[in-house]
Amino acid sequence: MEPTTGKPSFLRNVLTRLLLFGVFIIVARFAYIITIAGESCNVGDFCFFSLPETLNFVIAGGGAGALAVESNDAVEVYVSKDWVRAVHFYSSVFQDLISDGYLSPESKSLCVETPTGHDVFALKEIGVSDSIGISKKASKPLVKAGLAHRMPFRNNTFDFIFSGEGGLEKSARSADFASEIARTLKPEGFVVFHIKATDTYSFHSFLDLFNNFKVVKWHDIDGFDSSMPSIREIVLRKEFDGIGHEFENFDDDSTGKCSSHGYKQELVKNAEPLIPEEPLKPWITLKRNIKNIKYLPSMVDISYKNKYVYVDVGARSYGSSIGSWFRKQYPKQNKTFHVYAIEADKTFHQEYGLKKGITLLPYAAWVKNETLTFEIHHDPGEHVEVKGRGMGRIQPLQSSSSDGFDGEVEKIQGFDFANWLKNTVSKNDFVVMKMDVEGTEFDLIPRLFETGAICLVDEIFLECHYNRWQRCCPGQRSPKYEKTYDQCLELFTTLRQSGVLVHQWW
Template identity: 30%
Template sequence: MGGVHNLGGFKTVKWQAFHGSLARRLAIRTLMFALVISMLPLLQLVIDIDPAKPMFMSSNGCDTEVGYFDPDSVLGRVLKPIAPFVFPHLRSGMCQDNVNLTISVVRELMGKNLLNFGAKALCIGKGTASAVSALRDFGFSNVDEIHRHPFFMLKQKQVVCELDFDDNSFDFVMANDLSKVSVPAILVSEVERILKSGGTGAILVGSEGSNHDSLIRSATTVSSFLKRSNVIDVVSLGSFTLVAFMKKGNKLGSFEQYRLPTNCPSIKRNKPIMNKMEPLVDKMPKANGKRVTYLPNLVGVPSTGKLVYIDMGAKEAANFSNSNWFLPSYPINSKAFSVYIVDHDAFVLTSHVKCPGVTFIYHPALGGSVVKDKSNSVNVHDEEPLIDDEEFDFVVWFKETVEVADFVVLKMNMGKAEMKILSELFESGIICYVDELFLHFSDADRDDNGESHINLFQSLRSNGVFVHQWWGN
């Protein structure tokens, strides 16, 4: 009996030891699991995991593997089964939904001519990688994303700060789910700040329905934070409402929204020397000719090439009957240029004063933009033919004239028509053939807010246009 009792006691001790070991193992594993979960926010900071960027990646931005970790590693084996629960927004199904949503946004905006493939785009928020991939597959070549930013970190509870981009950087900015942002006003303001004038912002707002009242609430949520933009489109897209807005340009125009050709010779040459130009001023300086930094003083101009000088609205600022009509103190003699005077007033032909090398270009469209003053008629070569308005396309003529030249100087007496022409030169890329530009505004010509034209000149110079303020002779 004693042996049997001892055997029973041994089995009891062995059973208790086995269960005690199992309990300890379960406790340790539970503790390790809890430790891994608690360390995830720290891992995010240490190894730069961005919860705004999907961890499931493939050609279309969505896959079934954890992209940041090797699945054969210890960390990969631990995170792979728990990632869908720890990061619910990383599921491939939701990723595909984000791709579809991005495509819907693009189709909506392009269908209303609010977006084009040449736009420089930025995606902000959850699912940026899949959104960028969708845009590129759709045909956009210049797309950026915010890999890590305070708007969507740590379950969207971090403090919001400025986006790390300069003002007027993008043509199109799309931000996902405004309701997940801790301070929506700052995000909308930042999107507006980095948009170029005329650029389009697209904000997705979570909504409970597609009825009229719901759309109005979503639009109001965004529009209440806008300062320099107008809401231009509000539409329901599934569980979201798309609120699109366009950033206003100033009254004098802004040229930062134009994307010039990669091979733009004048811009490529001028950009490195823009810092050597004379500063912009609000009032006419006392000695205009002495302070202008003429381009030929900074770069070489071929002595035997074809030089072209085009003066639009010249009769308002110069008198061709004397010798002071050309740019004062210009490094190149006026006789070296083929000169074209563009004006709307055929009365200048009646002077019949011989002026060799000067060609008059009749452009009636300028008639509504400048004040007629027949006391200062332009003396031109009377043998040049008057081009019929019905057969004349100024932009085509301008391109044919300047693209064969080796050096082009353009001076414009600015009005509404001239501003439109300048915009057309940018839109068509012909501005790439203009080496040096002079713009003249009358003293009384200011925008509705009474501000000077410095913003216009800054916009041109930021694009690499070697432009001067011209105050007249």
């Protein structure tokens, strides 16, 4: 009997097919890395050979609009039409910059946050050969690994820096990003940004990051894809002497007037109107008015700020406003805010120790550092318990008198709130404040103006306390406060006239 050959033939066919399938996977992977991703190969990309780092770049002919990369080994790589369209767009942009004198073929150039390197490619294509890009992940030979907020270059290295595709506004460390550009750019060198800052507020926030630069040109252009259909192109020049940009700068002089408040006043005009007449039922009217509030982040882009801070002055418990309102309802544009809870009443201190992202200041916000009295009032019909605990009012020791006072009196430490604010935040930070301080707002707000600290606050939610009608006792006003509704209205009006976006709070 002759031996059968069926089983070896079957195994041979299976092995052949497996081998062909493996070759197909390798070729497909290589084609993806080169053709789709537009990157050179390396071992980590599951490739067995890589492109040479020295390439000659040409735009391929033909009507398809393909872009070719030629190496010294005659390897041609054609990339996607989207990548080609981006290269053509940036080539046009850079040619215009050359025509205007901001860029030259001799410029040592850097493109920041460019994962694909099409802007670097465009620079080389128009003759700016000494060009390199940086991104978190390298894409050789066009882009090397590097972070915008910690660039791997020496001081005064580049003549020209470009940041496209909204790189700065996407950065979580915009101030460090700007600082690194200032460090690595030569004096009198040019930096060009493509950003989305089309509203006046965000435009000035952007400019505040570059006080040692001068704005030489800005205009709006059409983008090349749906991610940025409209682009604001800004050209800045680094100054020798650190002169600020030609737009108005922040000024925290002793008068408290901010020289940049003009553009903020435009925002105030878009805010919800103040309630002109004293409401007969303030606990209803003011609560309803919250639905009409136009929050600042719903009107402008806040991406160009360094830090995001919420200061709750008179915070009481975590659930009073931080947990119940700010963290749930305030539009944050996906930014992470650090919260400062300022609360003198020790009853509420313990719960803050368990909350992340919150710094408790267990003192009373005041106009100077001194010991104060803390009076806990009990409204008629109010039950004395932690959640329903009466509101505390602070007074200087010399003016405090407990005679006839039906409530609790404690000694607490007050601190200079305006001075603390100036030492904690800067004009490059986005600062939201809620203030509910039982009448002390008539002391704190003037102090903020006096010191110029008011210029650091972007948005205020202020509860103003006056001798309002009481819910418990129809026809009777609260005996706790001496101010009138008209005085409160004057306080709100003064803030808005000064360019501070303030809202009537409850």
